[in-house]
Amino acid sequence: MHMFLELLITGVMLGSIFALVALGWVLIYKCSGVLNLAMGELTLIGGYVCLGLYERFVTFMPLTYAFLLALLGTLLIGLILGLLTERIFLRKMIGEPILAVIMVTVGLSFFFKGMVFIIWDTDTQVFEPRVFPIDPVNIGGLTVGQVYIWGFVAALVLMVIFVCFFKYTRWGLSMQACADDEMAALSLGISAKFVYALAWGIAFMAAGVGGTLLGNINGLNYSVSVLGLLVLPVVVFGGLNSIPGAIVGGITIGILQNLTGGYLDRFFPGGIKEIAPFVFMVVFLLFKPYGLWGWERIERV
């Protein structure tokens, strides 16, 4: 029971990072209808950019400020990269068939991965000196690593900021309007191009923070992009166009991954932890193809 609770609580915390990345994914899908398979590479880029900035900043300022400043820089660079990506590659694909758009994001993922590994090497890199203290803390008898707690807090804060942004700001409202009914939004003077660009910018920012947090947990290497790819089971579980679905789905997949890692690893040694979400996704798709809160599509012939 003790082990179960420990796995559960780390799972929730890890899952909140997935939820953050999935939020970015859902946003792109809601606003522009693009199914993005490059999410793993976006997390990878974010992680490496933050690491690079952090290593520069930490030489001349205290650790906390250096990390916060690096995170801010990651957000800024993420926003710029997102706007550029949308402008250069995705804008030309508006209205193209689904396979073409998906394959453009696959092409993007190859391109980004290649560039990341050309610039930074494939060896595992860690945040040095460590940002979060290594010794775990005790919460009511359960030992949890500090990096998980800080990751959880950061992910929560960012999610709250994003949700407030959608609900209360002018730009957020225009994004909601565009997701709801693009034609009506266009006729009311909302620029769809601006909304698409904003969605990509925000997705890059969310993925960048997610990548930074994941990189703090295990170190940065290719496996971060595999973790970033876990957003796909998350969004399938929650429903492709549901923001609450992304959050609930992220936490569920985090818990599922940790529990299978903790309990099934001794029966199926090897990569069961990475595979379990995908197996779960296939089974789930057979019974509830539109996820928990996704819109069911009714087709006309």
Added chain:
Amino acid sequence: MSSYLPCGVYMESYLADQRWWRTPFIKGKMIAMVILLAALPWLVDSQWLSVAYTINYYILAALGVQLLVGYCGQITLGHAAFVAVGGYCSAMMMLYINWPAWMISAGLVYPITIVCAGFAAAIWSVLFGLPSARVKGFYLIMTTMAAQWITVPLVITQYVSQIGGRGQSLSIDPKFIKVGPWTIDSDVKIYFFSVLLVALCLIAVGNLLRSKYGRAWIAIRDNDIAAETMGVNIVIYKLLAFFVAGFLAGVAGAFYISALFFVSPEHYEWFYSLLWVGIILIGGVGSLQGVVFGSMFVVVIFKLLEMSVLGASDALMESYPGLGWMTTKFIFFKEAAFGLAIIFFLIYEPNGLAYRYWQLKNYFNLWPFSYTGK
């Protein structure tokens, strides 16, 4: 998409229109192609011969993807899993079945394992095609992706490769790689064997596509609900498409053993699943010629890239020793270039190379009044 016929050539029946060789010119072209393929080993050196059979391997693998994506509308991003099943099935059969000596010397073992590999991969493919009965589009992409993640990193790397404790890659005794009286041991023989397989598979798929099955697949691709209302049993035909595509993947996987003499999970990574979809996008979706053009384009471009990057780094290394990283990171250059190639083809050449070839054919067929309005 058949091209315009020259002036004065017309067909009187559907049968005549669907023939393989509709005009003597096409027949001549085909004979010229056969002569060229047969003469290739004497025209190029062994380095480019290996490029040629790699092209053939990619054609075999991408043919199944083309069948699923281009003709049946079922998007798959996990085809490398089925190729892996084929490769491993063939390898395991050669390693663990006690073949009688006369079968080995008669060269029956390898052909038998190729057929079995095809069926094994086909069954595995149908298993992951089952969700296509209920879902489509993005959700089907997810299940085929899951096929990749379940098959290659988990089942094959963790379990199948561990049988017998040989480590990750399974080496094959070259004496098994024998087809009839020919032992496949040189680049020339691998090349001819690959040409034979590709020709057989292309003819088989081409024939399937002009039959009842092909027409049903195309109906499903164009609109599955409309096809269902017209009386096509879409579940059966979708699964059949997965079966045939899986079979082709299995044959491809089993063929590639003859080129490598071993199997290893790294040849079946997700990269290859995406590569084969990229090949049909570059070549042209919904066209058998597209598979051939796409494979040729991708493999030749990779080869040229390799030669130029490695050549450039060799030349530069003497004056700038710091540039050695270019050689070690070549694979990432390749990936980035491939990603950009897919994107630019999709944006600027969405019909692929096969469309350009079609335009070229029409230009000559309609010459001197070549303007077709396109």
